[in-house]
Amino acid sequence: MVTPTAKTLSRALVTLGAVSVVCSGVVAAHVRFVTDTTDVGEGFAFLADALTDPFNAAILGGGALAVLVALGVYLRVQPLQRDIEVFRDVMTGYRDLLPWLLRLGFGLPLVGAGFAGYFFNPIVEPATAPGFARLFQIGLGFALLFGVATRAAAILGLLAYLVSLFLQPLLLYSFEWVPGFIALAVVGSGRPSADEVLQKVAAADGTVYGELDPVHRAASWLNRAVDPYERFVPTVIRIGMGLSFAFLGLFEKLLAPEMALSVVEQYSLTALLPVPAELWVLGAGFAELGLGVAIMFGFFTRTSAITALSVFVLTLFGIPDDPVLAHIGLFSLASALLITGAGAYALDNRIGADKPAAARDDIVTTVDD
Structure with missing residues (x-):
């Protein structure tokens, strides 16, 4: 039997995990769209120096652990199932x-x-x-x-x-x-x-x-x-969008640190959240990389799509010079996944993340049926 305390804890952990990803997404823009810096920097040297800093390692490790614990507790406790079921049915109605x-x-x-x-x-x-x-x-x-x-x-x-x-x-x-x-x-x-x-x-x-x-x-x-x-349309959208996110996280942030650091300095993001500039870059890079992999493999697809939309919105406020039109395609892909769900060949179909607990025995395909 699931106790109220366990449900409360699961909701808190889910919230903490989501906030940790979304907050790091303020700098998760197309860096090349807003900076004049042409020097990408030494990506591997940057990662080695930044990740061996105890403070950076503790923050990133703590955030990753919070996300993993939140996912584990969610799968165990299954909170908000009725809310999720209604939300999914409403979104499917827009197909x-x-x-x-x-x-x-x-x-x-x-x-x-x-x-x-x-x-x-x-x-x-x-x-x-x-x-x-x-x-x-x-x-x-x-x-x-x-x-x-x-x-x-x-x-x-x-x-x-x-x-x-x-x-x-x-x-x-x-x-x-x-x-x-x-x-x-x-x-x-x-x-x-x-x-x-x-x-x-x-x-x-x-x-x-x-x-x-x-x-x-x-x-x-x-x-x-x-x-x-x-x-197969949801699968195509999911894989393409996931690849795009993972690519941007890796090659615009983690392996192009000078460009990403210039954006942090240009918009005084360390004043918004007083942490080292390299932690902003690491957080944005790993958040985009992790989010891209999750979307690509269809892991909590609708939740990942909502997180992606939140990242886009925060980017518009945090980096006002980022061209809005250039992001509308990604906006529409994320919104499409809210409607379709994961589609075929997704982890959600195996773990049941796209279905309420009562319907897990009936999981064969997704909302396309």
């Missing part, structure tokens, strides 16, 4: 709006990138034909926003990103475009969208438009062909 959420999340940044003159990423300029690159992104962005030829636009955007990646390796710092475009290519336009309207008009008997536009009329076969793969 039909998932394509619209993704279209907004990646259409808006494309339009913004086109008008601002950068290419997918604020630190990357078009390698050639900047005028064409602007028009390409604006046109692609509006196609996604209005839901016009959504799958074709997503595939075209994915190909443009992957080809450009060979010419502009810094595009890796915006890797979220890959899972975003793939997800949109699978889920399509959804509703509300121009594609849905045009397809229904074209499919209706006796319409003149149906005779003029055989593409939308015949698109139903494509929908049937893609439908079996839609259950």
Whole structure:
């Protein structure tokens, strides 16, 4: 029997673990977006010096231990099960709006990138034909926003990103475009969208438009062909977003300490929380790395997604110069995981973190069923 004291302790530990991760996320921005420093520093030497400092080791070790204990106690006590069940059911009810959420999340940044003159990423300029690159992104962005030829636009955007990646390796710092475009290519336009309207008009008997536009009329076969793969969309989002987070934590913070330290100094973050500057970098780096790994493997996926959203919000307040548009894609991916849950091939399906205790015997797949 679970005692009230145990429940109270579990809730306190969960709160402590979440706060320790979120607070370290104030500096968890795209460092390269807000600093003029070009020197990345000696990453391994920085880690060796910073981690052997007793104070840093104690703080980081204590935070990691708090998170692990909180997870263990949660799995043992299972507090707030009714709250979690209702929350999950409400979020699942938004499933039909998932394509619209993704279209907004990646259409808006494309339009913004086109008008601002950068290419997918604020630190990357078009390698050639900047005028064409602007028009390409604006046109692609509006196609996604209005839901016009959504799958074709997503595939075209994915190909443009992957080809450009060979010419502009810094595009890796915006890797979220890959899972975003793939997800949109699978889920399509959804509703509300121009594609849905045009397809229904074209499919209706006796319409003149149906005779003029055989593409939308015949698109139903494509929908049937893609439908079996839609259950893997949460998996694609989860793995892509997790990789992006882990990459940023490792290569923008832990292995690029000079850049990260310059951001701490630039925004006087040590005045906000009076700890050594290197502890800010370590906390942000390890928090992003750990959060990325958790999302990637589908471990407490919805909780991890909420934590990611909290990190984004804190970043906007802590680092006001960080370009908001550049983060909307990650915002939409995290929000999508709140709706879909972990998807296939996730640890949540084994430990039952995505289901209430009473339903654990029925765990076979996720909310896609």
